[in-house]
Amino acid sequence: MSASTSDAGRARVLALLTDGFGAGGGIARYNQALMTALGQCDRVSGVTILPRFGAERATLPHGITQQPPAAGKLTWSARALTCAVRGKFDVLFCGHLNAVTLAASIARVLRIPLWVQVHGIEAWEPRGSTTRRALESSAIVTSVSRFTRDRLLGWSDIPPARVKVLPNTFEGSFAPRRRNFALAAQLGLVGKRVVLTVGRLSAAERYKGHDRIIRAMPQVLRHVPDAAYLIVGAGDDRARLERLAEEQGIRAIVRFTGEVSETELPDHFSVADLFAMPSTGEGFGIVFLEAAASGLPVIGGNVDGSRDALADGAIGCAIDPDNDTELVDAIVAALEGRQLAQPKAVERFAAMHFTKHVDDLIRTLSR
Amino acid sequence: MCGVNGIFAFHYAANPVDRSELLRTRDHMVARGPDGAGAWFSEDGRLGLGHRRLSIIDLTDAGAQPMASADGRYVVTFNGEIYNYRALRKALEAEGYVFASHSDTEVLLHLYASKGENMVHSLRGMFAFAIWDRARHALFLARDPYGIKPLYYSDDGWTFRFASQVKALLAGGAISRDVEPAAQVGFYLWGSVPEPFTTCAAIRALPAGATLVVDRTGAQAPRRYHSIAQVHHEAEAQVQHEAAIADEDVRSVVRSALADSVRHHLVADVPVGAFLSAGIDSGALVGLMRDAGQQEIQTVTLAFEEFRGRAEDEAPIAEAVARAYGTRHTMRVITQSEFQADLPRILDAMDQPTIDGINTWFVAKAARELGLKVAVSGLGGDELFGGYPSFRDIPRWVAMFAVPSRVPGLGRLARRLAQPFAGIAGLSPKAIGLAEYGGTYAGAYLLRRGLFMPWELPQVLNADIVRRGLRRLAPLHRVRAELEPAPATAYAKVATLESALYMRNQLLRDTDWASMAHSLEVRVPLVDSALLRVVATARRRAPAIVNKGCLAESASVPLPSIIRERAKTGFTTPIARWMRDAMPDVSTSGRQARVVRARAAQPRQWARGWSEVVAERYAFGATR
Numbered sequence: 001m002s003a004s005t006s007d008a009g010r011a012r013v014l015a016l017l018t019d020g021f022g023a024g025g026g027i028a029r030y031n032q033a034l035m036t037a038l039g040q041c042d043r044v045s046g047v048t049i050l051p052r053f054g055a056e057r058a059t060l061p062h063g064i065t066q067q068p069p070a071a072g073k074l075t076w077s078a079r080a081l082t083c084a085v086r087g088k089f090d091v092l093f094c095g096h097l098n099a100v101t102l103a104a105s106i107a108r109v110l111r112i113p114l115w116v117q118v119h120g121i122e123a124w125e126p127r128g129s130t131t132r133r134a135l136e137s138s139a140i141v142t143s144v145s146r147f148t149r150d151r152l153l154g155w156s157d158i159p160p161a162r163v164k165v166l167p168n169t170f171e172g173s174f175a176p177r178r179r180n181f182a183l184a185a186q187l188g189l190v191g192k193r194v195v196l197t198v199g200r201l202s203a204a205e206r207y208k209g210h211d212r213i214i215r216a217m218p219q220v221l222r223h224v225p226d227a228a229y230l231i232v233g234a235g236d237d238r239a240r241l242e243r244l245a246e247e248q249g250i251r252a253i254v255r256f257t258g259e260v261s262e263t264e265l266p267d268h269f270s271v272a273d274l275f276a277m278p279s280t281g282e283g284f285g286i287v288f289l290e291a292a293a294s295g296l297p298v299i300g301g302n303v304d305g306s307r308d309a310l311a312d313g314a315i316g317c318a319i320d321p322d323n324d325t326e327l328v329d330a331i332v333a334a335l336e337g338r339q340l341a342q343p344k345a346v347e348r349f350a351a352m353h354f355t356k357h358v359d360d361l362i363r364t365l366s367r
Numbered sequence: 368m369c370g371v372n373g374i375f376a377f378h379y380a381a382n383p384v385d386r387s388e389l390l391r392t393r394d395h396m397v398a399r400g401p402d403g404a405g406a407w408f409s410e411d412g413r414l415g416l417g418h419r420r421l422s423i424i425d426l427t428d429a430g431a432q433p434m435a436s437a438d439g440r441y442v443v444t445f446n447g448e449i450y451n452y453r454a455l456r457k458a459l460e461a462e463g464y465v466f467a468s469h470s471d472t473e474v475l476l477h478l479y480a481s482k483g484e485n486m487v488h489s490l491r492g493m494f495a496f497a498i499w500d501r502a503r504h505a506l507f508l509a510r511d512p513y514g515i516k517p518l519y520y521s522d523d524g525w526t527f528r529f530a531s532q533v534k535a536l537l538a539g540g541a542i543s544r545d546v547e548p549a550a551q552v553g554f555y556l557w558g559s560v561p562e563p564f565t566t567c568a569a570i571r572a573l574p575a576g577a578t579l580v581v582d583r584t585g586a587q588a589p590r591r592y593h594s595i596a597q598v599h600h601e602a603e604a605q606v607q608h609e610a611a612i613a614d615e616d617v618r619s620v621v622r623s624a625l626a627d628s629v630r631h632h633l634v635a636d637v638p639v640g641a642f643l644s645a646g647i648d649s650g651a652l653v654g655l656m657r658d659a660g661q662q663e664i665q666t667v668t669l670a671f672e673e674f675r676g677r678a679e680d681e682a683p684i685a686e687a688v689a690r691a692y693g694t695r696h697t698m699r700v701i702t703q704s705e706f707q708a709d710l711p712r713i714l715d716a717m718d719q720p721t722i723d724g725i726n727t728w729f730v731a732k733a734a735r736e737l738g739l740k741v742a743v744s745g746l747g748g749d750e751l752f753g754g755y756p757s758f759r760d761i762p763r764w765v766a767m768f769a770v771p772s773r774v775p776g777l778g779r780l781a782r783r784l785a786q787p788f789a790g791i792a793g794l795s796p797k798a799i800g801l802a803e804y805g806g807t808y809a810g811a812y813l814l815r816r817g818l819f820m821p822w823e824l825p826q827v828l829n830a831d832i833v834r835r836g837l838r839r840l841a842p843l844h845r846v847r848a849e850l851e852p853a854p855a856t857a858y859a860k861v862a863t864l865e866s867a868l869y870m871r872n873q874l875l876r877d878t879d880w881a882s883m884a885h886s887l888e889v890r891v892p893l894v895d896s897a898l899l900r901v902v903a904t905a906r907r908r909a910p911a912i913v914n915k916g917c918l919a920e921s922a923s924v925p926l927p928s929i930i931r932e933r934a935k936t937g938f939t940t941p942i943a944r945w946m947r948d949a950m951p952d953v954s955t956s957g958r959q960a961r962v963v964r965a966r967a968a969q970p971r972q973w974a975r976g977w978s979e980v981v982a983e984r985y986a987f988g989a990t991r
Contacts, residue, residue: 146524150543154568157839161588165524167380308525314382353379360584 010045011362012088013038016080016103017095020051020066024262026286027119028054030144031095033169033351034117037358038093039063044362047093050083052076077102084110091115091365094138097122097131104134113139113365117166120283120305123148126155139365142166144284145305164361167308168286169354170346173263176295177270184271187255192228193335195220196272196296198265198287199279201235207281209301209321210241217250219328224335227253232268234259269294274334277306278321285309292316292346297334299327314345369432370396370419370883371444371518372530373497374539375506376412377585381525383412388539392530393417395538398716399446399531399883407433407442414499414506416444421886423635423741424448429468436476437467440501443479445472446531447494447516448890450631455489479507484578487592491631491897493890495573497529506581512593512896513747514562514575514871517718517879521570522586529573532718532880533565543569546986552836555827558722558818558978559873561845563589565719566985575871593896595866599859600852602903617909618917624901625892625921629655632743632892639890640665640739642730643696645684647919648745648754650930652892654922656743657692664694667733667742669726671941672702679939687927699733706945710953716884720981722818722974724877725942731882731889740888746874747893750866751902752915753858757815757865762857764805764814772806779803782822796820809846812864818978827979858906870894947973953980 015035019028038047039062049066052073060066067083070076084092084106094103094116107114116138123143127135135141135156141163143149149163184190195217199208210231220227231241231254238256245254260268269275275291276299285300288309292298298316300306310316317333317340319326334340372392374384389406397404400419408415418432433444449455452471455478460466464477471492478486479498484507493515497508508529510518520529521542530536537544547568553561562572573579576593579586629652633639641656643649643666656664668685682698689696706725713728734742749755772778778800785792785799797814800822804810819826821842824833849867854860875894882889892898906913919926950973 143524149524150569154545159588160522160571161586163524164584165378165380308380311380312382348380357379357583360582364584364587 010043011090011365012045013047013091013093014084014087014089015047015049015093015095016099017049017051017093018053018099019095020049020054020069021057021060021064022055022069023051023053026283027096029286030119030168031117033354034166034358035064036061037351037355038362040355041359041362043359043366048083048087048089050076050080080106091362093117097127097135100134100138101130104137108137115139115361115365116141118143118148118152120144120148121281123283124151132156138162140164140361142361144168145282145308147305147307148283164364165308166354166357166361167349168284168289169349169351170286170289170293171351173266174269174290174293175266177266180267180270183267187230187257187271189228189230189255189271191226192253193224193226193274194228194230194272195274195276195331195335196230196232196268196291197275197277198232198260198268198291199277200233201231201237201241203235203237203240205281206237207279209276209278209280210237211244212278212321212324212327213276213331214241214244214248214250214254216324216327216331217253218248219324220331220335221250221253223332227331227335229254230257230268230272231255232257232260232265265290266294269296272296274299274331275316276300276327276331276334278319278327279306280304280321282306282309288316289346289349292341297340299330299334299340310341311345311348314342316341369421369446370399370531370535371432371446371495371497372396372417372535373444373506373528374415375527375581376414376525377527377581377583378525379583381413384408384415385541386415388541389415389417392528392535392539393419395535396530396532398886401886403431405432407435407444409499409501416442416497416499418444421740421888423637423888424452425468425470426636427468430470430472432472434468434470434472434476436480437465441476441479442499442501443472443475443496445475445494445496446518447492447496447511448634448888449474449490449492449494450634451489451491453634484580487578491895493894495531504582508573508579508581510573510575510577512576513595513866513875513894514572515875515879515891515894517876518573519565519570520573520579520586521567522581523569524585527581527586533567533570534718536570537567542567544986545569548832548836549840550836551828551832551982552824552840553842554720554982555819555824555978556813556821556840556842557816557868557872558974559876560719560721561840561842561868561872564840575867594851595899596850596852596854596859596863598896598899599854599856599863599903602900603855603859603907605904606907612908614909614912617905618912618920621902621905621913621917622921624898624905625651625918626655626658628892628895628898629743630659631895632890633659633661635741637740638663638665639741639743640667640734640737641694641743642666642734642745642889643668643685643688643694644745645681645688645930645933646745646748647915647926647930648748648893649743650685650688650745650926651748651918651921652743652745653688653692653694654924654926655892658923664692665734665737665739666694666696667730667737667739668696668698669730669733669940670698670700672700673941684930684933688930691924691927692922697733697737699729699736701729703941703945703948705729706942707949710949712884713881714953714981714984716880717981717984718880719876720978720985721873721877722977722981723873724881725946726940727878727881727889728884731885731887735885735887740886742882742887742889744878744889744891745893746878746889746891747866747870748915748918750862750870751893751899752913752918753862753906754915755861755865757812758858758861761808761811761815761861761864764801764811765808765857768801768805768811770806771802772804772810777802778806786822796823807843807847808850808860808864809843812846812861812868813842816869818974827982856907856910858910859903862903943973946977950976950980 302318403420495518670682
C-alpha cells in the first residue's frame with residue numbers, strides 16, 4: 001500500500017457503497033459478498049462501510065463495521081469526507097461509478113490507492129471527462145464481467161492491466177433440492193415442464209427477454225405440449241407481458257408470481273425444469289448462477305455479461321437473443337432432457353474462489 | 368528465429384485452454400518456423416504454450432520447444448537469438464546448472480532459475496519469450512531492448528493470450544477484432560502503428576525493453592528494463608566525469624565494439640549471409656564479417672530493370688564491395704510485374720499496417736532463394752551514427768521556433784491563418800505547422816516523420832475516431848516520454864527518437880514480417896544495446912569523428928571510397944512508383960479508389976495514398 005498500514009502491515013479499508021448490508025438487489029448482494037471477502041483477507045485489518053442504502057444489522061461479518069446509511073447524496077458525500085479525514089485508512093473502495101469523482105478526490109488528498117467497482121450498464125456508455133479522469137486515477141478497477149470491462153476500456157483510457165474481473169458469486173443456499181410440490185400445485189404447474197425467468201419486469205429496460213420467451217412458447221409447445229412459463233419478479237412491464245401472452249394464445253400456461261423473497265427463491269427454482277433469460281443488458285446475471293447451482297439447465301444471451309455467467313457455454317447455453325429459432329431449439333432441447341452444459345461447471349463461482357481472488361487483488365495494491 | 372504463442376486461463380472462472388485454438392494460432396505462423404512445431408500443456412489444462420521452429424542453433428531435437436527444465440518447474444517458448452549464450456552457459460555451469468542441449472533456449476531456463484526476472488539484464492540478443500514458473504504459478508514474458516522481435520498479447524480479464532503476430536492471435540478465433548482508434552490515428556500520423564497499440568483494441572504489443580508478469584490476477588503492467596534515452600543520458604554523465612581521450616583511441620574503441628557486435632551476431636549452426644546495398648552500413652558489416660573470420664559469405668543485392676545502366680543503380684557499387692571482400696555475390700533483379708504478382712502475398716503477410724517493408728520482402732525472398740536461413744542487415748546504422756536528415760533538421764527547427772512555440776496559441780493561429788493559402792503558395796502541410804510544432808523536439812519529430820499532420824486527420828478518419836484516437840495516443844506526450852531521462856545533446860535526442868520510434872515501430876517491425884514470410888532470420892548488428900553504450904559514449908567524447916565515416920573505416924580493409932562518396936547522394940528504388948501505379952487496382956472501396964487515384968497522380972503523395980490502401984485491409988476504412 002502506498003500509505004503506511006495501520007495494524008502491523010495490514011490495511012484499513014474505507015468502502016463508499018451505494019448499497020450496503022441490509023439493502024436488497026443485485027448490487028447489494030455483490031457488495032455484501034465483496035465486503036465479507038475483504039474482511040477475511042489477511043492483509044486487511046478492517047473494513048468501514050459508508051452506505052447510501054442499507055439497514056443496521058446486529059451482526060456483520062468478521063472485520064466489517066457499517067456506518068448508518070445516508071440516502072441523500074450531499075449528506076452521504078459530507079459523511080464520506082468526514083469519515084475519510086478522521087479515520088486512518090490505507091485503501092479507499094468505491095462501489096459505484098457514480099461516486100468515483102468524490103472517491104478520487106478523497107484518495108488523492110489522503111494519498112491512498114483507490115479501488116473502483118463497476119457492475120454493468122452504468123459503465124457501458126462513455127462518461128464525461130470528470131468521471132473518466134477520476135476513474136483513470138484509480139489503482140485498480142474491478143468489473144463484474146469481461147463484457148463490462150471491455151466496454152469500460154472502450155471509452156476510458158485507463159491502462160487495461162489495472163482493470164480486473166471479479167465475477168459474482170452465489171450463496172450456498174442455492175443447491176439442487178427436491179421439487180416443492182405444494183408450491184407447484186399452488187402455481188398450477190403440476191405435471192408441467194416449466195421454463196423459469198427471474199428478474200425485474202421493468203418497462204423502462206425490457207432487456208431481460210421475457211417477451212422473447214413468450215413469443216417462442218407457441219413453437220415450443222409444438223414439441224413439448226406440457227410446457228409452461230413461470231415469471232418470477234415484479235415491475236411495471238407486467239401488464240404488457242400479460243397482453244403479449246394473450247396475443248400469443250398462451251396466457252393459460254404463463255404464471256406471474258410477482259415479487260418473491262430471496263428465501264423463497266430456491267423453492268421456485270425447484271419447481272422449474274429450465275431457467276431461461278435471453279437478456280441483452282446483463283452486467284453479469286447472478287441469477288444464472290443461482291439457477292445453475294440449483295441444478296437447472298440454463299439458457300442465456302451471448303451479447304452481454306451473461307456470457308460470463310454462462311462461462312462461454314460451460315454452465316449454460318449461450319444463444320443469440322435475437323434469433324428466435326436458436327431460442328426455441330435451446331428451450332426444446334433442455335425440456336426434452338438433452339444436456340446443455342457441463343455438470344458442476346458452476347462450482348467455479350463458489351464463494352471460496354471469490355474470496356481467494358479478492359485476497360489476490362488486494363495484494364496487487366502493494367506491488 | 369521462430370514463432371511463439373501461448374494461452375493462460377489465469378482466472379478461476381475461465382474455461383481450460385482450448386487446445387485447438389492454441390494450434391490455430393501457432394500454425395498461422397508456419398512461415399516463421401517451418402522446421403518443426405511443438406506444444407506443451409500443463410497438467411491442469413490451464414496453460415498451453417506453442418512454438419514453430421526455424422532451426423539455427425542446435426539443429427537436433429534437443430533444441431525443440433517448448434522446452435521444460437529437468438525438474439519440470441520451468442517451461443519456455445522462445446523466439447530469437449541470444450548472442451552471448453555461450454558465455455552465459457559457462458557462468459551457469461560454474462554455478463552448478465547442468466545442460467541437456469547445446470541451444471540458447473536452455474540457457475534462458477537456467478538463467479531464469481538463477482536470476483529470476485533480472486535475467487533480462489544479462490541477455491545480449493534479439494528475443495521475445497515466455498517462461499512458465501510452475502512454483503510461482505506465473506508466466507514471465509520479455510522482449511529485447513530495441514524490440515527487434517515482436518510479442519503481442521491480449522488479456523480479456525479471464526484468459527491471457529500471446530503470440531509473435533497479431534494476425535496469428537486473431538486466427539485463434541477468441542479475440543475481438545474491434546478496431547483501436549489510437550492505432551488508426553497513429554498509423555495515419557506516422558505510417559506505422561505505434562506500440563503498444565495494435566489495430567485491435569484487445570491486443571497490445573509488449574513494449575521493447577519490457578517484461579510482463581501474468582499471475583492469477585492477470586497481466587500486470589509491463590515494466591521497462593531498458594531505455595535508449597537512459598543509455599545516452601548515462602553516457603553523457605560518464606564522459607563529463609572522465610578525462611579526455613585521444614581521437615584515435617575513440618576510433619579504436621568504436622571499431623572494436625563494432626567488430627565485437629558483428630562477431631556475436633555470427634553465432635549460428637547454419638551459414639550466415641548478408642544483404643548488401645551500395646550504402647556504408649551493409650558494406651562495413653560485410654567487411655567486419657570477413658574480419659570475424661567468416662570465409663564464405665553469401666551476399667545479395669536487389670537490382671531494378673529500369674535502373675540498369677543509370678546513375679540510380681546500386682548494383683555495380685554493391686558488386687565492388689563484394690569484390691573487395693571476396694563474397695559469393697548474387698544480384699537479384701526485381702521487375703514491376705514480379706512486384707504486382709507478389710503484392711497480394713505481401714499484403715497478407717503484413718502483420719500490422721505499414722507504408723514500408725516492400726524492399727525487405729524482396730531482398731529476403733532473394734536470400735531465401737539462395738538457401739540462406741540467416742542474413743545480416745545494416746539496419747540501424749543511420750540511427751546509431753546520425754545518418755538521417757533529421758539529425759540536421761530537427762535541432763535547426765527547434766532552435767528557430769523555440770521562442771514562437773512558447774507563446775500560447777501563436778503557432779496554432781499562424782497555422783490556421785496559413786492553411787487556406789497553403790495550396791496557392793505551394794506550402795506543404797508540414798511547413799505551415801512549423802511554428803506550432805517545430806519549437807520542441809517532440810513536435811519537430813512529429814513534423815519530420817509525420818505522414819498526415821494532426822489537423823489533416825479528418826481527411827481520412829471520422830471526427831469521433833480522431834478525437835478518441837488522439838486522446839488515447841497522446842502523440843506528443845508519447846514522443847516526449849521516449850526522451851526521459853532527457854539526453855543533453857541534439858544528436859542523442861534525435862538518435863533516441865529515431866531508434867525508439869521510427870526504427871522500432873516501422874523498420875524493425877517491417878523487417879520482421881517481411882523476412883519471416885520467407886522463413887529468413889535477419890540479424891542487425893548495428894541494433895545492439897552493448898554497441899549502443901559504447902557508441903553513445905564515444906560520440907559524446909568525439910562528435911566529429913564518431914559518424915558514418917568511422918563505420919566505413921571499421922573493417923581492417925576499409926570500404927572502397929566510391930561507396931562513401933556515393934552514399935552522400937542517397938539512394939532510390941522504383942518501388943514507390945510501382946506502389947503508386949498499383950494503388951487504384953488494390954483499393955477496394957469506391958470512395959477510396961477516387962481518393963487514391965487523386966493521390967497516385969501526385970508523386971509526392973504516394974505514401975499518403977498507399978496508407979489509405981493499406982488501411983482498408985485492416986477495416987480502418989469501414990469505420991469512417
